[in-house]
Amino acid sequence: MVQNNIEKTSDTPMQRITNSELDKLIGVKFPVLDHGFVMLVDYMGGDSSIVQAARVSYGSGTKTFREDEGLIRYLMRHDHTTPFEMVEFKFAMRMPFFVARQIVRHRTVSINEYSARYSVVPDFYYIPEKDDITAQSATNRQGRDSEKKLPNEVVEWFRNSVTEHSKDSYSLYEKALESGIPRELARMVLPLNYYTEWYWKINLHNMFHFLQLRIDPHAQEETRRYAMAMAEIVKIAVPVAYKAFEDFSLHAVRFSEKESMAVKDMLNGASFEDSANRNGLRLYKEDGTAFKTGEGPEFIQKMERLTKRNMLRV
Ligand SMILES: Cc1cc2nc3c(=O)[nH]c(=O)nc-3n(C[C@H](O)[C@H](O)[C@H](O)COP(=O)(O)OP(=O)(O)OC[C@H]3O[C@@H](n4cnc5c(N)ncnc54)[C@H](O)[C@@H]3O)c2cc1C
The missing domain is CATH 3.30.1360.170 (Gyrase A; domain 2)
Structure with a gap:
């Protein structure tokens, strides 16, 4: 069959x-x-x-x-x-x-x-390019903000210190191996880069x-x-x-039920902010400052992706 x-x-x-x-x-x-x-x-x-x-x-x-x-x-x-x-x-x-x-x-x-138990770890370590070392993001707690530059001296200090730290760690690793420490233990001194x-x-x-x-x-x-x-x-x-x-x-944008309702309200002529608020997508705190995280800001991001314009009053 x-x-x-x-x-x-x-x-x-x-x-x-x-x-x-x-x-x-x-x-x-x-x-x-x-x-x-x-x-x-x-x-x-x-x-x-x-x-x-x-x-x-x-x-x-x-x-x-x-x-x-x-x-x-x-x-x-x-x-x-x-x-x-x-x-x-x-x-x-x-x-x-x-x-x-x-x-x-x-x-x-x-x-x-x-296997770093079986073989010696090669001496390759990662040093980020200068342009990749930017500041912590205010909206994404897990990431950096590529637009938020750090002072040049901070970037230089970080690159030099990481280089030095990597070299020192590798020297310790080599010394441990030379001293008879097994590879499976010696490797623990190597940094994550x-x-x-x-x-x-x-x-x-x-x-x-x-x-x-x-x-x-x-x-x-x-x-x-x-x-x-x-x-x-x-x-x-x-x-x-x-x-x-x-x-x-x-490249697709996926809407939750609340977001779909807000879009429907906008198509019926309501403003972006009214549509969001009416459907429980909170954009502002009691004191009038904008939320940085949560369903409201995520709705903003989606609409900005769709419309390529800033949705929030500044
Ligand atoms: C931006 C980002 C941030 C993250 N932050 C963190 C963090 O802070 N801490 C952290 O621990 N992790 C974090 N992760 C890892 C994340 O939680 C997932 O473990 C990772 O993305 C793998 O996704 P997955 O499980 O869908 O993929 P896969 O493991 O490839 O699985 C594919 C799919 O198979 C199914 N599946 C596989 N195994 C199982 C299972 N055992 N039970 C049920 N379904 C299964 C699920 O449908 C799953 O989506 C992050 C990931 C991303 C992308």
Whole structure:
């Protein structure tokens, strides 16, 4: 039964799906940060594997490009996710430990990491570029504000101190190894800006979920750069699916029920502030100052993304 359906999905004998542009990228290091990289090691499938898998469900064979594109966009719009799992990527990556700690939270990936119990950690550490060292954000408690510059001397002091600290730590690490301390213990003196390496294998459905979370401006900038490097490769691998992902997820704006009601009020002519307040999206405190966090400010951010204008009175 299944056999019949699978046979129906292909007008020609089955063959491995390859992508000559992607083949050229295998083994090419995409540099990230000062010593890191993302490199495609292998892949399986492409846009046509998504279509192929989906047509097993619907029981019809290969169609024109436009029909295939329409099918991929339909699958993405309606969260019919399993056909996207038919595409896989294997990357080699080198990233600072603090970035790896964030990426490793994505549990739907297969990972094999360099073992600092088994081998000596190479002397690579991350020093942020001057422009990347900006002040703590007032609105995003987890991040920095890329617009809020710090005095040059503070930036210089931080870069020099981190360099010195990294070198001192590595000297201690080497001394510990020379003194007979086992590698598994000696490594604990290395700071989080040292680099680790791993193989990282993921399917396209989980890749999109990862990219959605880690390309987002709220993600840590260093981790975003790894996500963006991977996105460049994914775009080449599955151009149609990637465009659908951009349209329906990455660049889409999702409204809560309260937000939808506020938008409805605005379409009926109410002001932005009245619409927000009326629907419980609080913008101002009792003393008239604006909230910096919460549902109100998040609604502002969404509307500003949509309208490209400042929604709040200043
Ligand atoms: C901007 C940002 C800030 C963050 N801040 C913090 C923080 O301060 N502290 C912190 O600890 N983490 C933080 N995280 C990590 C975050 O909580 C998630 O662990 C991480 O983003 C992985 O997301 P995920 O679980 O959806 O992904 P994956 O682990 O890849 O899982 C994909 C999906 O599979 C399903 N799934 C996988 N495993 C399970 C399971 N065991 N049970 C149920 N469903 C499962 C879920 O639907 C999940 O969305 C942050 C992440 C981001 C993007």
